C-alpha cells in the first residue's frame with residue numbers, strides 16, 4: 001500500500017439507476033507528474049526519431065508522434081491524482097467491474113464488460129453537512 005493513499009466512495013450511473021463503488025487513490029507529487037510526463041514524451045521522441053527513416057511516411061509520422069507525445073505528456077502532467085484500484089457494480093447487469101490503475105479523472109466513462117452499457121462513474125459527493 002502506498003502511504004498517502006485514501007479510499008473514496010464512488011457512484012455509478014446508467015440512466016436512472018445508481019450503484020455505489022469505491023476507489024483507492026492518491027495525490028501525485030509535482031515531481032512524479034513531471035517525471036511521468038517526461039517519460040511519455042521521451043518514448044514518443046524515440047518513435048519520432050525512428051520514423052524519420054520510414055520512406056514517404058517520414059513527412060507525417062515524426063511530427064505526428066511528437067504531437068501525440070506532447071498531448072499525452074500534457075494530459076499526464078495535468079492529472080493531479082492517480083487511481084490505484086477500484087470497484088463498481090454495474091447498475092444494469094450487477095456485474096462487478098474492476099477499475100484499472102490510471103491517472104485519476106472524474107467523472108469517468110467506462111463500458112461494462114458484461115452488458116456493454118456506458119457507465120458514468122463519479123466521486124460520490126456526500127450530502128452537505130455543517131462544517132466544524
Ligand SMILES: [Zn+2]
Nearest residue numbers: 090093112115
Ligand atoms: Zn453491465
